[in-house]
Amino acid sequence: MATKHEQILSFIDSLKVGNKISVRQIAKELNVSEGTAYRAIKEAENKGLVSTIERVGTIRIERKQKENFENLTFAEIVSIVDGQVLGGRDGLYKTLNKFVIGAMKLDAMMRYTEKDSLLIVGNRTEAHQLALKEGAAVLITGGFDSDEETKQLADEKQLPIISTSYDTFTVAAMINRAIYDQLIKKEIVLVGDIYTSLEDTYYLSVKDQVTKWYEWEERTTHSRYPVVDDRNKVVGIVTSKDVIGRKDDALIDKVMTKNPLTVMKETSLAYAAHMMVWEGIEIMPVVDQHHQLEGLISRQDVLKALQHIQKQPQVGETIDDILSNYLEPSSGDPHFSTYHAEVTPQMTNQLGTLSYGVFVSFVMDAARRMMRHQKKRDLVVENTTVYFIKPIQLETTITFQPRIIDLGRKSVKIDVEVYHEKKVVGKALLMAQLIER
Numbered sequence: 001m002a003t004k005h006e007q008i009l010s011f012i013d014s015l016k017v018g019n020k021i022s023v024r025q026i027a028k029e030l031n032v033s034e035g036t037a038y039r040a041i042k043e044a045e046n047k048g049l050v051s052t053i054e055r056v057g058t059i060r061i062e063r064k065q066k067e068n069f070e071n072l073t074f075a076e077i078v079s080i081v082d083g084q085v086l087g088g089r090d091g092l093y094k095t096l097n098k099f100v101i102g103a104m105k106l107d108a109m110m111r112y113t114e115k116d117s118l119l120i121v122g123n124r125t126e127a128h129q130l131a132l133k134e135g136a137a138v139l140i141t142g143g144f145d146s147d148e149e150t151k152q153l154a155d156e157k158q159l160p161i162i163s164t165s166y167d168t169f170t171v172a173a174m175i176n177r178a179i180y181d182q183l184i185k186k187e188i189v190l191v192g193d194i195y196t197s198l199e200d201t202y203y204l205s206v207k208d209q210v211t212k213w214y215e216w217e218e219r220t221t222h223s224r225y226p227v228v229d230d231r232n233k234v235v236g237i238v239t240s241k242d243v244i245g246r247k248d249d250a251l252i253d254k255v256m257t258k259n260p261l262t263v264m265k266e267t268s269l270a271y272a273a274h275m276m277v278w279e280g281i282e283i284m285p286v287v288d289q290h291h292q293l294e295g296l297i298s299r300q301d302v303l304k305a306l307q308h309i310q311k312q313p314q315v316g317e318t319i320d321d322i323l324s325n326y327l328e329p330s331s332g333d334p335h336f337s338t339y340h341a342e343v344t345p346q347m348t349n350q351l352g353t354l355s356y357g358v359f360v361s362f363v364m365d366a367a368r369r370m371m372r373h374q375k376k377r378d379l380v381v382e383n384t385t386v387y388f389i390k391p392i393q394l395e396t397t398i399t400f401q402p403r404i405i406d407l408g409r410k411s412v413k414i415d416v417e418v419y420h421e422k423k424v425v426g427k428a429l430l431m432a433q434l435i436e437r
Contacts (some may be wrong), residue, residue: 004032005290008040012049012060016147018093018158019060020260043289044267051075051093051109053217061093065272072096072178074137074160077118077185080178081164081171082270086146088137088154088161096137096404102127110134120171125150125431132157189271194305195295203228203285203293206235206253210243213252223270226285227256231293234262261396262287265294273302273380277433305415322348323361329369337370340399344390354392359418363428366400367414371434379432389418389426396420410434 008030012021026037041058044050051073052058060074075092078085085092092388101110102121109127113119115135121127123144123235133136143165153243154161164171198265203226217223217240227236227301237258246255262285276284279396286295326347330338347358371377392398399419406413411433418426 003290004036005040005043008032008037009047009049011043012040012044015060017060018054018090019134020061021058030321031393050324051079052397058181059089059092072175074118074162076178077139077175078160078162080174081162081166083139083164086154086161086163087151087158088132088142088278089430090157091137094137094159099139099175100136101168103168106130111250122168123262126250127159129153132161135159138160138172139164140172141166141273163235169406175325188255189269189305190265191263191267191269192288193296194301194435195265196293198293201226201293201295203296204238204252204256205229205398206256208250208252209245210250210252211248212256213238215242215249224283226260226283226293227252230295234287234291234293236260236262237283237285258287262289262291263297268379269302269305272297272380276302278378320361320365323358324365325368327362327365327400337373338399338401339366339369340397343394343396343398348394351391351432353392354389354396354398355385356389359389359392359426360386360428362398363401363402363416363418363426364430367402367416367430367432370402370404370414371412373405378435380435381430381432385429387427392420392425398425 001171008026011026011030015021021041023034023037024040026032026041027034031416038317041050045052050058051061059075073078073093073095076098077083078092096118097116099118099120100109102109102119102124106127109119109129113131113134113136117136118133119127119136120138121138121142122140122142125147128140128146128150129140129257132150135157137159137367138161138164140152140161143162143163146161151161154383200230202220202222204212204216206227206229211226216225223240225238226234227238229235236258237260238256238396239254242255242257242313243436261275261279261281264285273285275281283298284294285293286297326341327339327343328341330340341362343354347354349355349398364384368379371379397420400416401419402414402416411431414430414432416430417424
């Protein structure tokens with residue numbers, strides 16, 4: 001039987017898109033406490049089922065698919081620009097396809113304004129009405145209001161008309177930044193993208209006997225299985241090491257390793273990989289917020305996915321990608337890889353010298369490039385130790401010289417020396433796990 005929490009989530013999921021909900025309403029309709037209703041609504045927000053907007057409330061929205069993740073809803077626009085909804089609240093759940101800046105004559109503006117777009121414009125009432133008639137929402141900048149006729153039209157068309165105190169240029173920059181951030185998020189691989197779902201996962205119960213482990217091993221050739229209790233919560237892991245020398249009728253509960261490390265579907269793949277490498281774990285259970293089993297990931301799955309990521313083009317550039325563009329190979333001995341970069345204003349701290357974080361990013365990128373060039377292998381950095389770093393001034397050109405200290409089958413240690421005008425200005429040691437390309 002589903003818990004009250006699950007019943008509330010199911011109820012929210014069944015609501016029509018655009019419906020407004022509240023903690024009090026949910027508590028009353030489903031006969032639960034307001035605390036339980038509040039927690040369920042928060043989880044629904046995390047799952048992308050609802051959106052909470054200041055001065056508007058919580059509304060049911062369309063769950064966005066990952067491939068359309070860069071598209072924003074009008075509800076999200078309200079949050080981004082700290083706006084006030086003047087009319088058309090029923091359309092806040094809709095997704096905008098593009099936005100148009102109304103800084104031209106009316107007839108020219110309307111040529112670009114189309115259905116599901118957002119017109120960003122100042123105090124131009126006629127433009128507001130024409131945009132709504134074309135099927136576009138309106139964002140009024142400068143803190144201006146609109147007339148009652150326009151607000152009624154927005155309600156009829158179910159298209160939001162929003163007011164913000166920011167100017168047009170600032171609003172466009174804020175929305176652009178939000179879309180760009182969404183693009184980067186879209187590219188980040190999560191555990192949920194690669195995990196084996198519960199239907200295809202072999203697991204054991206605390207009430208099973210050791211003989212069940214042998215049955216699964218014969219069927220799957222695997223030796224590690226999650227263990228769940230009677231509520232499907234993960235309570236342990238059983239491996240071949242745990243069952244050796246145990247009687248066949250011994251309960252799994254007595255032989256398992258308790259309190260295993262787990263991840264959630266929302267966990268980034270890089271974080272999961274680090275945990276598995278650092279702890280030497282072959283599999284990790286994937287759980288929900290209530291620690292109930294949803295599936296598992298294996299070390300092999302993680303490494304394959306990391307290899308795949310390396311080959312994919314980047315749509316939205318992260319800070320590391322931008323910094324990488326500044327790092328260039330130096331001419332010289334092809335067997336001894338060196339790289340150089342010029343310190344720009346964006347790379348400096350409040351004192352005008354190279355930021356510690358930027359320094360570490362350059363060091364890691366230089367080591368990664370050297371491994372690809374010399375050994376045709378990629379790496380996942382586990383630990384970086386900076387021995388020292390001297391103040392490196394603005395517009396200074398620095399050179400990075402990575403050198404392999406110890407190379408094993410699965411790991412590598414790399415020493416990186418950083419020079420300016422043949423003087424050492426920094427030194428770092430990296431420890432990393434290797435990935436075959």
